[in-house]
Amino acid sequence: MSQVLLYLLAKVKKLILHFKKQNKMKEIMTVYYMEAKSARVGGRKVAWITSGGPVEPLIAMDVIPVYPENHGAMIGASKMGVGLCETAESMGYSTDLCSYARSDIACATVNGGPIGGLPRPDMLVCCNNICGTVLKWYEVQARYFDVPLFILDTPFCHVGFAQEAKRYVRKQLDEYINFLEKVCGKKMDHDRMKEVGKLSLEGQRLWQAVLDTTANRPAPMSAFDAFYHLALIVTLRGTPVVVEYYTQLLAKMKDRVAKGVGAVPNEKYRLLWDNIPIWPRTRWLSQKFAAHDACLVADTYTSAWCGTMKYIDENNFFDSMAEAYTRIYLNIGVDEMARIVIGMVDKYRVDGIVMHSNRSCKPYSLGQYDIQRIVEKERGIPSLMIEADMVDERSFSESQVATRIDAFMEVIKQRKS
Amino acid sequence: MLTAGIDIGSISTKAAVLADGRLLGSRVIFTGYNSEAAGKKVFEELLEELGLLASAVRRIVSTGYGRSSVKFVDKAVTEIICHGTGAHFLNPLVRSVIDIGGQDSKAIVLDEHGKVKNFAMNDKCAAGTGRFLEVMANALEADLDGFGEMSLKADRPAGISSLCTVFAESEVISLIAKGESRVNIIAGIHESIAARVSALANRVGIVPPVVMTGGVAKNAGVVKALEKKLGVPIEVSPFAQVNGAIGAAIIAAGLR
Numbered sequence: 001m002s003q004v005l006l007y008l009l010a011k012v013k014k015l016i017l018h019f020k021k022q023n024k025m026k027e028i029m030t031v032y033y034m035e036a037k038s039a040r041v042g043g044r045k046v047a048w049i050t051s052g053g054p055v056e057p058l059i060a061m062d063v064i065p066v067y068p069e070n071h072g073a074m075i076g077a078s079k080m081g082v083g084l085c086e087t088a089e090s091m092g093y094s095t096d097l098c099s100y101a102r103s104d105i106a107c108a109t110v111n112g113g114p115i116g117g118l119p120r121p122d123m124l125v126c127c128n129n130i131c132g133t134v135l136k137w138y139e140v141q142a143r144y145f146d147v148p149l150f151i152l153d154t155p156f157c158h159v160g161f162a163q164e165a166k167r168y169v170r171k172q173l174d175e176y177i178n179f180l181e182k183v184c185g186k187k188m189d190h191d192r193m194k195e196v197g198k199l200s201l202e203g204q205r206l207w208q209a210v211l212d213t214t215a216n217r218p219a220p221m222s223a224f225d226a227f228y229h230l231a232l233i234v235t236l237r238g239t240p241v242v243v244e245y246y247t248q249l250l251a252k253m254k255d256r257v258a259k260g261v262g263a264v265p266n267e268k269y270r271l272l273w274d275n276i277p278i279w280p281r282t283r284w285l286s287q288k289f290a291a292h293d294a295c296l297v298a299d300t301y302t303s304a305w306c307g308t309m310k311y312i313d314e315n316n317f318f319d320s321m322a323e324a325y326t327r328i329y330l331n332i333g334v335d336e337m338a339r340i341v342i343g344m345v346d347k348y349r350v351d352g353i354v355m356h357s358n359r360s361c362k363p364y365s366l367g368q369y370d371i372q373r374i375v376e377k378e379r380g381i382p383s384l385m386i387e388a389d390m391v392d393e394r395s396f397s398e399s400q401v402a403t404r405i406d407a408f409m410e411v412i413k414q415r416k417s
Numbered sequence: 418m419l420t421a422g423i424d425i426g427s428i429s430t431k432a433a434v435l436a437d438g439r440l441l442g443s444r445v446i447f448t449g450y451n452s453e454a455a456g457k458k459v460f461e462e463l464l465e466e467l468g469l470l471a472s473a474v475r476r477i478v479s480t481g482y483g484r485s486s487v488k489f490v491d492k493a494v495t496e497i498i499c500h501g502t503g504a505h506f507l508n509p510l511v512r513s514v515i516d517i518g519g520q521d522s523k524a525i526v527l528d529e530h531g532k533v534k535n536f537a538m539n540d541k542c543a544a545g546t547g548r549f550l551e552v553m554a555n556a557l558e559a560d561l562d563g564f565g566e567m568s569l570k571a572d573r574p575a576g577i578s579s580l581c582t583v584f585a586e587s588e589v590i591s592l593i594a595k596g597e598s599r600v601n602i603i604a605g606i607h608e609s610i611a612a613r614v615s616a617l618a619n620r621v622g623i624v625p626p627v628v629m630t631g632g633v634a635k636n637a638g639v640v641k642a643l644e645k646k647l648g649v650p651i652e653v654s655p656f657a658q659v660n661g662a663i664g665a666a667i668i669a670a671g672l673r
Contacts, residue, residue, distance in 0.1 A: 357540075369620065376535070387540045399482060403521075404538055407497035411533045414498070 028241060029231060036064045037119045045122040045184060048141065050134045051234055052304075053127035053152065054176070054325050056200050056317065059238040060193040061180050065125075066118050067235055068141075072100030075107065076279025076391035078114040085392050087112075098360040099391035101137040108144060123147050123183045125176075129154040129331045131363045150179040154326040158333045161323060169322040190318075197317025200238040204306040206246035207233045211306070213253040214297040215348050218262025220253045223273045223296040224286040225263060233305045264295040269412055272344055273299035274371070275356035275364050276390040288402065289354075292409040298348040300341060304329045307340070334367035338374040345379050352412050353383035354405075359395045382415070384408040419474045421463075422665025423456050423490065424499065425483030428519035428547055429632060430455040432463045433662035434474065435670060438506075442467045443659040452483030476672050478665040482520070494668055496661050497525060497536050503664030504628050505531025507654045513623035515614060515643065515651070516661070517633035519547040524618040537621040543582045545613030547633050552582055553606045556589045557599060564603055568638030571604030578609075585609065604638060611642035618647060628652045630660035 039046045047058050051069040058065045075081050076099070085099055087106035103113070111117035124147060126138035135151065142149035152172050155165045177188050210229065213220050221229075229249060232242045256262075271289065273296045278285065289296060308327050313320035329337065341353070353375060357365045372383045384404060389395035419441075424431040425448060433443040444463040448455045456479065464471055477490040484493040496516070504514045505527060514525040522545050525536045543549055554561040568574075575597050579585040585606075592602050610633075618627075627649055633639055634657035644651050656663060 382535055385537070400521075400538075403482070403495055407495035407536065407538075410495055410498045411536065414532050 025229065025231065025245070028236075028245065032235065033115055033119075036066050039064050039119060046119050047123045047125050048118070048121040048138075049125040050127050050130060050138070052130040052325065052328055052330070053125050054173070054321055056196045056238045056321065057173075057176060057180055057188065057193065058125070059200075060196045061184050061186070061188060063123075063180070063184065064119075065235065066121065068104040068118065068137075069100050070231065070235055071107070071113065071115075071118050072103050072391055073277075073279050074115065075103045075113045077282065079280045079393065080113055081280060081391035082393050084110075084112060085394075098131070098133045098137070099389055100360065101133055103391055105137070105140060105144075108141065121145055121147050123179075124149040125152070126150065127152040127154060127325065129325055129328050131330065131361070133362075148179070148183055150176055152176060152325075154331055156331055157327055157336075159335070161327055165326060166323055169326050170319060173318065173322055193318055196238040197321070198314070199240060199243060201309065201312055201314060201317065203233055203237045203239075203242040203246060204309050204312075206243060206250055208303070208306040208309065210246055210250050210253055211298065211303055212347075213250070213257055216257045217270075217349075218260065218264065218267035219270070219295050219297040219348075220256035220261060220263060222263040222286065223299040223302065224277075224282055226299060226302040227277045227282060230302045230305065237305070262295065264290045264293065266293045267295045268293040269352070269409070269416070270295055270297045270348065270350045272297070272341070272348065272350045272353045273301065273356070274341070274353060274368065275358045276301055276361055278356060278386070278388045278396060279390055280393050281388070281396060284398075285405075288405055289409075292405075292413075294409060294412075296354065297350060298344050300329060300337075300344065303344070330363045334370045335374075337367060338371045341371055341375055342378055345375060345381065350381065351416065352381050352408065354408075355383055355385050356390075357385050357387045359387070359389040360392065361390065382408070382411055418476075418670060419469070420666045420669035421460065421474045421477045422499065422662040422667070422669060423460055423477065423479045423481075423487060424496070424659070424661040424665060425452045425456045425479065425481040425486065426519050426632075426661075427482050427521075428551070429658070430459045430481070430483070431659045431662040432459040433659050433666045434463060434467060434469070435663070435666040438667070438670065440656070440663060443656065443662060445658055448483065453486040453488075456483060456487035457489070476669040478669040478672070480661050480665045481518075491669065491672055494665060496521070497523065497533060497538075499661045499664035499668065500630050501525050501527050501533045501664065502531055502667050503656075503660040503662075504630060504654075506663060506667050507656060507660065508626070508628060508652065511626050511628045511652070513618070513625065513627040515618055515623070515627060515629045516631040517545070517547060517610070517614060517629070517639070518631040522546050522614050522617060522631075524614070524621045524623055526621055526623060535621050537617050539613070539617060542580065544580055544585060545610050545617075547631070549582050549585070549610065550606070550633065550636070550639075552586055553589055553603075556586050557593070557602060559599065559603070562635075564607075565635070565637035565639070567600050568604040568607050569641065571598075571600045573601055574608050575601045575605035577602075577605045580613075604642075607636070607638040607642040608646075610639055611646040614643060615646040623647070623649075625649045626652060628654065630654070630657045632658045634658070 084103040084106040088102035107113045308324040311324040430448045434441045479490040480499040522539045526534045
């Protein structure tokens with residue numbers, strides 16, 4: 001067994017060398033997952049963490065963070081979601097439960113999915129800034145793997161951000177560090193934490209700069225490309241590899257802008273995407289919109305990982321992340337969400353909004369009709385609602401979605417003519 | 418100039434032929450399993466009825482779910498634009514269209530030129546569509562054509578609360594078992610459709626005058642229930658079912 005793991009480690013090293021030459025997303029992610037899978041060989045610990053959770057302390061403690069939600073997206077993109085959801089349903093979970101949760105819970109029992117399951121966790125870190133489902137989901141997994149669970153509770157910010165909430169979350173960050181020190185059996189190196197914080201912020205700035213290149217006409221990349229490049233800011237923020245990757249990506253996008261190369265060959269219409277992608281159908285959707293000369297130039301989803309930089313104090317990342325992690329897009333009131341959407345409509349000069357009413361994600365889908373109405377009233381642009389699911393393809397009806405997209409594009413063309 | 422529109426829906430297929438903005442004739446058949454064959458058949462039958470040769474028709478536009486399955490047309494356009502165009506043609510004052518078809522219901526808001534300002538369609542659920550009515554007629558062993566008239570005789574519409582077609586069918590069956598009268602059950606079914614469609618209409622912000630199109634518009638009970646729910650009068654054109662095909666034929670005339 002240990003030989004197998006050493007072999008894996010050797011392979012990882014080989015891949016790291018390979019990556020240094022190629023610098024491709026696929027290599028980075030392969031190295032990342034192989035490292036995580038052979039963590040024990042190197043004496044490292046693995047933590048499962050929610051997508052919106054503060055990962056920087058884990059990086060600073062040399063813990064490998066693993067994201068069940070990123071895994072869920074991979075399951076969806078590889079069209080393995082239905083089978084795993086059905087497994088979860090036969091275990092007794094409701095079809096109304098989030099499909100990331102269903103596929104993750106099922107995957108843990110069968111080691112299935114595109115990468116043969118996630119590496120076994122040593123601890124779980126759950127932050128409820130993205131939704132309430134993660135609480136029960138992580139409790140289930142903590143019982144299943146019999147590992148400690150840390151819950152970071154971030155109060156919902158209906159309007160503004162109260163000082164009480166700030167103190168409440170900040171206090172929990174100390175508890176978080178205590179938890180990590182206990183599980184890892186070593187002290188937190190606060191200088192290292194500062195370094196990680198700087199790298200995290202730099203990664204976020206670069207990611208925002210990459211996304212900003214799509215304000216150009218034609219947009220050098222589309223939201224579908226962003227869904228792909230997003231993986232690193234989610235999983236590895238706080239590490240140098242993210243900074244390196246986005247620095248190169250930014251240069252590449254700037255070069256495309258300079259040469260006038262667009263993601264959609266004949267970009268005529270610019271759209272904004274709202275909600276988590278429909279992972280098993282991103283290619284189909286991308287081609288469908290491109291056939292109408294429409295480019296989804298921006299989205300509310302990928303920008304969520306760099307949306308609260310204004311609250312981060314560069315010189316005091318640790319303290320300020322209490323606010324930054326609490327005021328994320330999914331943890332604020334609908335009025336503020338609408339303001340953000342309107343800001344994006346103006347910045348990226350879009351002609352319409354495509355909203356995915358995601359059966360799995362209630363916090364993201366609730367309020368979409370209000371946002372739709374507010375944007376329509378203030379900017380006079382139309383929006384389309386697509387009813388689907390991020391992973392579970394049983395909630396996707398191709399001909400119905402195709403008709404809605406075709407009709408929406410006809411309306412946009414009529415309005416622009 | 419002669420133009421044609423072919424609307425291939427999930428249940429029925431419709432065709433209309435226009436001569437310089439004047440409706441020459443229209444026809445409706447069942448779609449069956451082969452939408453391409455249905456599109457071809459309805460067109461040929463209509464031409465025969467009108468004594469025209471296919472070569473006389475300058476341009477054809479297809480619409481509906483089967484719009485891309487027919488190859489002999491010049492362009493495929495979605496139902497939204499076709500129903501909007503058709504409704505504007507039949508009455509230029511119309512500002513909103515409610516179309517209930519076989520598997521879709523939609524609310525469309527038009528500007529003064531008949532251009533679509535906004536629209537909303539039902540979610541993936543079949544409740545509130547023509548298919549829903551078919552399932553219910555089957556459960557009640559009643560003739561769908563008589564549904565509208567029958568429901569107008571109801572004294573106390575039965576409550577159908579389920580959002581799901583299959584569950585609503587079980588609800589209907591248990592109402593029958595309880596001895597509820599058929600007319601009250603039918604009226605209840607119409608109210609349940611009206612509740613769903615009016616939510617759609619309110620969401621998109623419909624403004625009067627409102628016209629109803631699609632096959633379900635022939636059902637006076639649904640129209641009445643919708644009028645009550647929305648609080649506005651609803652016009653129904655005698656060409657309601659072929660409205661989409663008429664719109665397609667008008668769009669065909671505008672093609673260059």
